[in-house]
Amino acid sequence: MAATEAARDVGREPVAGFPESPAPSARVPRILTSVNVSPVETGGPSGAADRGRLAELVERHTPFVRRYLRVLGAADDLEDLQQETFVALCSGTFVEHGDVATRAFLRRTARNVFLRRHRGRLPQVAAADEVWDRRCGHDADGSRAVELLRECLQRLGDRARALVDATYRDGRSRDETARAFGMSPDGVKSALRRIRRALAQCIERRSQP
């Protein structure tokens, strides 16, 4: 049971500024599923089906968790924060109750994991939550916003699209991109600022009902 307690520390640790979480049983309906019968809770080795289900959940929700952590402010520590978030999912306190509940669990866990590592950034997290809810939707995983952005990217000119790809897809530095495009680094910075503004406006327009 020690592992269960440890996982609770990660997933349900009260964070300054946030209301104390209610008892687990009051917060998440304990509907038994294959995930619920975790190795930690049962004290024995889990079956392949349980592990496979966990792996599937981790895989399915990884894009959402990464996206959300990035909005919170994760940078170099993104991988570690992501990992810590999923540890809670795999350690026995999580009870599967559909995608929305799973995302809520992961979002809460990710927020606490982030704040535990970055104490004092509560205002930043609150702002990130506000932006996430506004742009992606409270219960959503951000995939709709990604789709909208893809549509907007298709409307970019070839050179602008290549600049975006070099920066975001290939992870090239500003200097590298400048060399490749025959521009100055400041020119790349300005161009990207303009492109980003245009893309943000495009998403805004397309997300209007």
Add this chain to the structure above:
Amino acid sequence: MTTSETDHATQLREAEERLLDALLEDATATAATRRRTEASPTVARLLVAAMLLLGCGVVLAIVVTTRLPPEAVGSQDPDLPEAVSVRGADELAALDPATQNVCYTALDPDELAGLGRLSELRAFELVVEDGGQHGTEVDEAAWREAGAGVLDPLRACRELRSVTLRYAPGFDHAALCTLGDLPQLRTIVLSGTTHVVDAHVAAAWSKLALVRVELLAVRVTADGFAGLCELPVLRELELDACLHLGRCDLTRLGRLRQLRELALRSVGGRFPASLELGSPLPGEVAPPVELAGPVLQEPEVLHTGLPSGGPGSLLLQPPVMRAIAGLPELRVLDLTSAVVDDRAIAGLPAGLHVLDLRTVVGLTPVAIASLARLEQLRELRVSLLEVAAPPEGIAVAPEDLAEAFQAVLPRLALETLDIRGPADESWARAAARCESLRRIVVDDAEVAAVLSPALQGGDVVLEIR
């Protein structure tokens, strides 16, 4: 507007920027590496139809792909203080109870009871006194008698995240199951043929959210390997000269969907094959010494891994490479001293960022030319050392391999090139043709002196390992 309102507005603006960054990274990911679970309405309808036709499992496996992480990130704890080395019970007793990182050389299993007072321990390495170094011999019987409970004192170390167990004669492998009861454990490192990872060990470890497993010259059973491949959040797996992998189903590696770094060192090499003779799996009998032959008498065996057919031959068969290529998060692949053929290299995952091909056996110019398809490769590690012949055929001369590597360099987007061995100035000329290259790592100052004149005036930094 008040200060607090201004601050909040700034925070909102920055959060908007971060959201756009995150969305851009996802939206620009290539189809092969895109991390997406959602589909557009049209695609969703097609998926439903495909699910009906092919079965949900197949379709989900296709749809649930992931995108590139920015870089492979190690699981080492950056805040962990340097390890404090202690030897024997007296030094252990004198240790500050708040010590977080300990490398402990134990003389007797009873000493381990002293670990219980280190309540803040986060990383622990155990070295069993190897006899001779300090005029003492390891008491194998004592360690055997300690049995499965030898690591029980670690249960008191509630913060323990990393455990390393070195070669330990007489160490009861059942004790490895105890590690499964350390809830915070994220990293396990085992080194030495005394350890066996079997189904029981793997099942015990499956209770943990392990991030990194490193096995060096460890015996692995088929069931144990299958169990390792079910660890759901494993990010780094290092199998270095592991024994009896020839009996394991290596295609199961494809189940490690979160894996970012994979080392398959000496897989199929002669080094583990020779060790296997003297270190059978539990319940099996080692052959007589005269049949087993001298283990590792040839110095080159350590780094050439020459197989002689049978155990130790090519294990990276096409199905295995397909399984590895299907790992959506894999960015770092280390094949040092592994035995390969052209198909294995041609089947490397397209999304690799770092590839280590040092002292690989069976490398050919054809295989090297196929590296050009690795568009995302940022770091390549090669060696110019003489290697032995592959299982079938003859070894390609190092100079021919060097020529092939140099020919493929301009077609890669490398940032770092790591060269082990006597590189000559032709490498500098080749490096100049690789526009993205920023760093070359070499063995010593002598090689650096050869390369540096040709690199002067360029952007490439030369580093000595």
